[in-house]
Amino acid sequence: MNRRRKTIFLICFTILIIFAVFVGGAIIPETALKADFAVKNTAPSLNHIFGTDWMGRDMFLRTIKGMSTSIMIGMASSIISVIIAVLLGTLAGTLSKYTDNVVCWLIDFVMGIPHIVLLMLISFALGRGFKGVFIGIAITHWTSLARIVRGEVIQIKNEQYIKISRKMGKSSFYIMKNHIIPFVFPQAIVGGILLFPHAILHEASITFLGFGLSPESPAIGIILSESMKYILTGYWWLAFFPGLMLVIIVILFDILGENIKSLIDPYTSQE
Amino acid sequence: MKKLKFILSVFLTMAVFISGCGKNTENVEKTEENKNEIVMAIGTEPEEGFDPCTGWGRYGSPLFQSTLVETDKDMNIINDIAVDYSVSDDRLLWTFDIRDDAYFTDGEKLTAEDVVFTFNTAKSSGSVVDLTVMESVTAVDDDTVQFKLAYPQSAFIYTVAGTGIVPSHLYNESYGENPVGSGPFILKQWDKGQQIILEANENYYGKIPEIKKVTILFMTEDAAFAAAKAGQLDVAVTTAGFAQNEIDGMKIANLQSIDNRGLTLPVVPDKGETTDTGAKIGNNVTSDIAIRRALSYGIDRNMLVENVLNGFGSPAYSECDGMPWGSDEAAVQYDFDKALKILEDSGWIDTDNDGIREKNGLKAEFKLLYNADDSVRQTLSIAVSQEAEKLGIKIVTEGTSWDIIDKEMYSNAVLMGWGAQNPLETYLLYHSDNVAKDYYNPENYTSEITDKYINEAMAEADSDKANELWKKVQWDGETGVSTEGECPWVWLVNVDHLYYVREGLNIGEQKIHPHGHAWPIVSNLREWKWE
Numbered sequence: 001m002n003r004r005r006k007t008i009f010l011i012c013f014t015i016l017i018i019f020a021v022f023v024g025g026a027i028i029p030e031t032a033l034k035a036d037f038a039v040k041n042t043a044p045s046l047n048h049i050f051g052t053d054w055m056g057r058d059m060f061l062r063t064i065k066g067m068s069t070s071i072m073i074g075m076a077s078s079i080i081s082v083i084i085a086v087l088l089g090t091l092a093g094t095l096s097k098y099t100d101n102v103v104c105w106l107i108d109f110v111m112g113i114p115h116i117v118l119l120m121l122i123s124f125a126l127g128r129g130f131k132g133v134f135i136g137i138a139i140t141h142w143t144s145l146a147r148i149v150r151g152e153v154i155q156i157k158n159e160q161y162i163k164i165s166r167k168m169g170k171s172s173f174y175i176m177k178n179h180i181i182p183f184v185f186p187q188a189i190v191g192g193i194l195l196f197p198h199a200i201l202h203e204a205s206i207t208f209l210g211f212g213l214s215p216e217s218p219a220i221g222i223i224l225s226e227s228m229k230y231i232l233t234g235y236w237w238l239a240f241f242p243g244l245m246l247v248i249i250v251i252l253f254d255i256l257g258e259n260i261k262s263l264i265d266p267y268t269s270q271e
Numbered sequence: 272m273k274k275l276k277f278i279l280s281v282f283l284t285m286a287v288f289i290s291g292c293g294k295n296t297e298n299v300e301k302t303e304e305n306k307n308e309i310v311m312a313i314g315t316e317p318e319e320g321f322d323p324c325t326g327w328g329r330y331g332s333p334l335f336q337s338t339l340v341e342t343d344k345d346m347n348i349i350n351d352i353a354v355d356y357s358v359s360d361d362r363l364l365w366t367f368d369i370r371d372d373a374y375f376t377d378g379e380k381l382t383a384e385d386v387v388f389t390f391n392t393a394k395s396s397g398s399v400v401d402l403t404v405m406e407s408v409t410a411v412d413d414d415t416v417q418f419k420l421a422y423p424q425s426a427f428i429y430t431v432a433g434t435g436i437v438p439s440h441l442y443n444e445s446y447g448e449n450p451v452g453s454g455p456f457i458l459k460q461w462d463k464g465q466q467i468i469l470e471a472n473e474n475y476y477g478k479i480p481e482i483k484k485v486t487i488l489f490m491t492e493d494a495a496f497a498a499a500k501a502g503q504l505d506v507a508v509t510t511a512g513f514a515q516n517e518i519d520g521m522k523i524a525n526l527q528s529i530d531n532r533g534l535t536l537p538v539v540p541d542k543g544e545t546t547d548t549g550a551k552i553g554n555n556v557t558s559d560i561a562i563r564r565a566l567s568y569g570i571d572r573n574m575l576v577e578n579v580l581n582g583f584g585s586p587a588y589s590e591c592d593g594m595p596w597g598s599d600e601a602a603v604q605y606d607f608d609k610a611l612k613i614l615e616d617s618g619w620i621d622t623d624n625d626g627i628r629e630k631n632g633l634k635a636e637f638k639l640l641y642n643a644d645d646s647v648r649q650t651l652s653i654a655v656s657q658e659a660e661k662l663g664i665k666i667v668t669e670g671t672s673w674d675i676i677d678k679e680m681y682s683n684a685v686l687m688g689w690g691a692q693n694p695l696e697t698y699l700l701y702h703s704d705n706v707a708k709d710y711y712n713p714e715n716y717t718s719e720i721t722d723k724y725i726n727e728a729m730a731e732a733d734s735d736k737a738n739e740l741w742k743k744v745q746w747d748g749e750t751g752v753s754t755e756g757e758c759p760w761v762w763l764v765n766v767d768h769l770y771y772v773r774e775g776l777n778i779g780e781q782k783i784h785p786h787g788h789a790w791p792i793v794s795n796l797r798e799w800k801w802e
Contacts, residue, residue, distance in 0.1 A: 214668075229646070
């Protein structure tokens with residue numbers, strides 16, 4: 001198996017797992033997550049492979065459901081971030097100096113506020129819950145990507161073919177659409193995938209801190225913060241397995257991003 | 272790499288939080304010889320300090336201050352600094368003779384002037400201390416105080432029992448931080464957010480406490496559990512979730528309480544009305560008495576006690592179970608079939624087979640709010656909604672903050688808790704004076720009959736007769752606020768107060784604890800001793 005094949009195999013494999021968790025979580029019905037006080041605080045066994053919590057809820061199902069929510073939030077916020085970043089980055093790079101200043105100021109402004117604090121503010125202002133977390137995460141992750149896109153655009157703006165295109169009387173919009181965006185898009189896609197773990201971890205940490213979803217909903221941050229309370233009493237499985245799942249999913253996204261990058265990137269794609 | 276750093280920083284932050292909470296105990300070592308000292312963790316510090324004029328000591332005993340009268344373990348009124356008291360025939364004038372051997376710890380004598388000053392200050396403080404009934408208070412002579420009430424109120428004696436006397440010559444705005452009083456203990460040191468250190472008052476007029484030094488640490492339940500496990504605490508507050516774990520050398524004190532939990536169910540339909548602050552009033556589902564009554568019959572309270580509280584509690588049927596003014600008639604038997612029949616007879620039938628009943632096109636579905644920070648309330652809410660589902664009533668639970676509950680409690684069910692050693696609570700929860708006031712009556716319950724009994728009970732001088740009237744508020748043979756009556760609340764459980772207590776420490780005979788899982792346990796601190 002050559003390098004390229006291996007890369008493609010890895011990509012398919014990670015996508016499969018992530019997809020399985022996502023779909024698996026989405027089809028778990030509410031009734032499966034019900035409290036069953038007969039089996040509370042049981043250690044991992046064949047019936048409950050991740051054990052159960054103090055209400056007798058199955059931790060495996062709760063974790064998968066929580067990860068599914070996380071992946072959905074991560075996906076949506078990545079897509080929104082990529083759109084915002086490409087749009088603003090290209091505008092900044094191609095239009096006037098004035099636009100560039102405004103966009104750069106906006107990036108600095110959003111980046112200047114500590115990320116978690118900003119998330120809390122947005123989430124709180126929107127009345128917490130799913131909406132608050134979702135919007136908060138979606139509109140705060142685009143900044144670094146926008147900066148990269150802007151850099152790329154400025155770099156290729158002075159390339160011969162763009163200058164020629166301009167000399168031939170094409171409009172800024174035409175150049176943007178046909179020459180610049182196709183060039184920066186692969187970068188943006190990779191950047192977007194690499195945003196995924198960020199978004200997931202932020203979703204987890206903001207719910208961990210209690211500014212996110214309602215505590216009865218299955219979300220990875222809630223599961224982890226609840227388990228911290230009980231870890232002293234020896235119920236290690238409440239924190240261990242969900243924590244491990246979170247790390248695994250994050251690492252999978254990282255592998256996915258790195259491998260797609262090595263496929264798309266002209267310097268490595270021929271290896 | 273960045274992500275790694277992020278994960279690391281999250282873990283580090285957690286570590287700091289955890290160790291930060293536990294730090295207080297580092298220097299506290301338990302040695303066998305220190306038999307007149309105790310170290311305990313009993314919950315949160317009172318934010319407003321230790322000033323009785325703003326509410327300190329209302330649930331329990333003020334420790335640093337004396338009260339005119341106090342309650343014994345059976346909730347009878349006994350004297351503290353009063354030697355005698357009398358009530359005039361029209362029940363408006365209350366006269367207290369006070370003892371002349373009570374001194375503040377700065378050496379000044381406690382006189383009638385101090386009592387007058389305390390009650391006037393408390394009345395004008397605008398705090399939780401409710402003294403609206405008190406028209407005036409005067410010092411007849413050095414050791415006699417006379418209260419004049421605006422209208423007769425027998426429960427006034429409990430308000431007196433909950434108000435510690437402050438020294439008029441020392442009282443200022445920062446008194447709460449530096450409380451000088453005449454009580455059995457002296458506040459030696461207060462490290463805010465960490466601990467307070469108490470010492471016995473050797474000049475106390477009563478029996479001088481055997482425990483000479485008490486350190487009270489403020490820590491969360493899990494930190495207290497860890498510290499107790501490490502052998503650093505003699506008393507540690509805990510909850511049902513932890514209490515199944517045994518700690519060497521400590522036993523679980525399972526203290527009975529009227530710290531109750533129940534559901535408030537709006538009794539008025541949604542007619543588009545709003546409160547002054549714009550909050551919606553009314554709920555079309557819970558305003559149907561059949562729904563409320565079916566829930567009260569159809570929720571297995573014993574199951575809740577067993578599963579949610581791990582057996583550390585008792586079923587609740589009113590706000591004052593087991594109190595002299597609580598009525599046995601309020602209790603109901605769990606009867607699932609009866610609950611179903613109530614629903615069906617009133618027209619709630621599942622016509623579209625989705626498991627939820629309907630009546631005139633309205634689904635039997637409502638929202639139940641609870642305070643998200645409280646895991647017991649969360650578990651209760653979830654268990655209740657699962658019980659209701661069996662009845663064909665869908666309860667959507669939502670954990671949130673009190674700010675949000677404030678706005679939504681008039682139109683949704685809320686999991687609330689009360690429980691006071693004072694029958695006035697019945698007035699606060701059910702009298703039409705208190706509709707939509709504070710958290711007292713968000714369900715908008717009003718009834719002329721209830722009001723009448725409450726007014727009569729408050730005006731009754733004889734406490735036995737008053738108790739009979741309070742009982743009629745719950746159920747008078749025809750109506751009341753209990754299940755068979757109007758049922759604005761579905762009471763669920765009384766939560767026992769759980770503490771780990773070191774073996775050999777005698778914590779005396781405890782009263783039935785009121786709402787507030789922390790300070791009530793020290794109300795008899797002066798009787799504690801090592802054995």
